[in-house]
Amino acid sequence: MSNAFAAAVGDAAGATLSRLPGAGVAWLDAARHAHLSAFLRDGLPSTRSEAWKYTSLRALEQRAFALGDVDAATRSVETRMLALSGVDGPQLVFVNGMFRADLSRLDDLPAGLQLQSLAAALILDADSLREAFGTATTDAFDRLNATLAGDGVVLRVMPGVRIAAPVRLVFLGAPAAVDLAWHARALIVLGEGSELVLVEQHGDAGAHAHLGTLVSDIRLQRGARLHWNVLQEAGPGAVLIRRSAFRLATDAVATLHALELGGALVRHAITAVLEGDRARFITRGVFAPGGRQHLETRLDIRHEARDTASDALWRGVANDRGRGVLHGAITVAAGADGSDARLDNKNLLLSAQAEIDTQPVLEIHADAVKAGHGATVGQLDERVLFYLRSRGLPLEQARALLTSAFCRVALDRLDPAPLREHFAARLARHLPRLAGDSEA
Template structure:
């Protein structure tokens, strides 16, 4: 199908990585259900054929995974007794929460009680034991919504399926509190984990999800997340993610979302951590009168790379999409934005908006921006734009002339730039939490 994010990948140069994958997979706990065992085996087969993405592939032209092949790909050791000093939360009130350490569910740190009748929130590992056929049916139903959307890192995730999140919200149910999903890296552990998120929000339901991904410096690890999301007719899903992995980590996330008639999907990602972070999101607007808001921000320094790659696929008429992504880049860091809007032939009356802006704080910082429109209908309103620049010297002069020290003036202007991006976050508590995290980066992380 025209416009897919990921073309066929060449396995050249990745033989050692594939061999590592094959050696690491037997360390996984076995799954008894035939479909789940087959799911792993097929994932391994697809990954072995595709190989590790390289810069020869157009979708990875600006993001080099060099160094990933040198990581330990063994699953993290048993995390049941790993001490945790603090669990991040974006909320004032205690609500439902699932916590994972090194990709493994920690029931003792989680809260899943008090949910409305019919809501299913659980770890995939628990569902593999309690209802493996139900889990298989849900996953199979979700994956059928994204034909031709295979991806080598999603195949790797499938090959190592062991744990993750299942959230199923029945028709008409509205969750009063957000669901927090916390993924922490155990300190000093060089390993790899591959959580899977399976989210179904049925017709007329509403939910908010807040993902936290965090780690400490000192270990090179891989966090490879795949999410499959379905939003039913007239349903609403707010999906927020903050990524603060360790400075030597690789964080790769792929998100597939299918939206039905008159649904609303609001998502925002904030990238602050990791040596290399790639957030790749695909939204299929599979019905009419859908509203999709797909936005994000990043603040990076040193030698970090932050890649936000999106595909918004307008398959039906009378839908609206809005995308705003802003980045602050310091040191020798590099930002990547690849955003594509596709308007299919039947998608008349489409309204699509896309904006990418980057703020370069040093002479060695870099931005690669590739906004795209691919339009096959004639009655549409679509626009995109991309800009990159330095701090405005006139604004600096204005603040300095009023007695503001230079360093403080820089922080104020950077904060205002990022705040504009985070205005896209609808939930006030989450917006405040993300802004505080960005402010902490400005105070302690810039390099």
């Protein structure tokens, strides 16, 4: 390995591994070392790799990140940043990847909800997490995360329990003397017939250029329902690489809403395996890069059982030199008869230099399957803009109004209402800035 990125990982890993939570647990040490050597052997992928075709890591490879933030516990964060009106359930806050009990809310958890930081869980009962760390992977960031993740979330909802108040997971980047790397992991299990609303937020408490990785393993047992809402407003210098892996048993339903607005280089790979009959996975979202932002969302949805359904609806808007990528792969495996799969991705380019790559991939190996996909890339309609201006709307306001209308459908079904309003407000705040100052 000759690049700065891997060299920094290699140099620091030895010392880091011995002080990570769970160090000394034999199987965990072995797993971490195995992941580390695989990472150091293969390094970061190039754009020759199909999964990284649209996202180049060459600039990232030349950067060195310090592992972990020794001062994370004392970095100041304005609590105002954490306010979310109408939502006051449990919350876990992480600053530069480290759990901050002082900013979190874990008192009086509702009955049937187990919620703790990963560090605490690793210290108390590492063995219960063995499966999550043993997962075979070939992805460089998964390996990095499995090697170095020392904190995160362990969440379990007991069978039959419905948790009314949304649970928030907040990841904040805070300024530090050097660029930092943090790695967090979320392990989430919804028991049979249970229900949960989750909010995952990414933001910053001041300018920084950190790298964060987050790997989430989400299992829904029979008939469980999960509403997962992601508000990604990472700081303008942030690199954020995430994987959310869903597994759904019979009659389970997961709904993912995501707004991808912040960060410099951001990738979210979402995999969903519909393992049980009639399981449903719904994903809706907006990605809106401006400046030189690069925002990639990858969907990999596998129908493995009968009468399963997936519905993906995404809107992309790019301005300036922003680049958006939506890869949407749906596989209907042999035997998954009667499945219903939909993918709808419409995109809007607001400047001549902006780029959006949309790549729907549909693979069907079963019978009586309904499948549909549509992907378009277009521009604002000049006739409509003129119509709005002729009624008195300034050009920038007209562009923002049309852009917002274009995206609205992606949030229509977000529940509960206070969250939908909050997400809509964040999007409404982002779009005029995005649509307003086009360089075109």
